[in-house]
Amino acid sequence: MPGKSPLAIVDHDHGAVTHLDSSIAEALREHWTLDTATSFASYWYFHLPNFVLAALMYTMLGRLLLGLMVDADSPNYIWRFFCRITDPVIAVLAIVTPKITPPPVLWLFGFVWMFWLRVLFHYTLLVLNLAPRFGGAAP
Numbered sequence: 001m002p003g004k005s006p007l008a009i010v011d012h013d014h015g016a017v018t019h020l021d022s023s024i025a026e027a028l029r030e031h032w033t034l035d036t037a038t039s040f041a042s043y044w045y046f047h048l049p050n051f052v053l054a055a056l057m058y059t060m061l062g063r064l065l066l067g068l069m070v071d072a073d074s075p076n077y078i079w080r081f082f083c084r085i086t087d088p089v090i091a092v093l094a095i096v097t098p099k100i101t102p103p104p105v106l107w108l109f110g111f112v113w114m115f116w117l118r119v120l121f122h123y124t125l126l127v128l129n130l131a132p133r134f135g136g137a138a139p
Contacts, residue, residue, distance in 0.1 A: 024027050043132040044127055050118060057114035064107040073105070086110065 040047055063082040070079050089110050097106055125131035 015049060023065070039132060046122075046131055049121060053114055053118045053121065056086065056089060057111055057118065058091065060107055060110040064104055064111065067104055067107065 059082055063086050066079055066082060070076055074080075086107070090106060093106060093110050093113065097109060101109075122131060
C-alpha cells in the first residue's frame with residue numbers, strides 16, 4: 001500500500017488495525033491497558049509470597065552491607081530492625097551451614113538462597129500454569 005505504513009498493530013479481539021503513522025504510544029494505550037488491581041486480585045497467591053521473599057532477600061542484602069559499617073552489637077535502630085527480620089532465616093541457614101562460616105558470608109548465602117527460592121517458586125507456578133503472564137503470551 002503506497003500511502004500506509006508497512007508496520008501495524010492488530011487488535012485480534014476487535015479486528016482493528018492501527019497503522020504506525022500515528023503515535024505508537026497512542027496505539028498501545030488504546031489497545032492494551034495494564035490493570036494492576038485486577039492482576040493483584042487474580043494472582044494474590046503469586047504476588048504475596050513473591051513480595052515477602054523479595055523483602056527478606058533485600059533485607060538480607062541490606063544487613064550484609066550495613067554489617068560492614070556497624071558493630072554486631074550496635075544500638076542503631078535500623079541495624080536492630082534488619083537483625084530482627086533476618087534472624088529467623090539466618091537460624092535456618094545456620095543449621096545447614098558449617099559453624100566456621102563468618103556471619104557476613106552467612107548473610108550473603110541467605111541472600112542467594114532467597115533469590116533461588118523466588119526463582120523456584122516462580123518456575124513452579126509457571127509449570128503448574130498458575131503464574132501471571134504478559135498479555136498475548138501462550139498459556
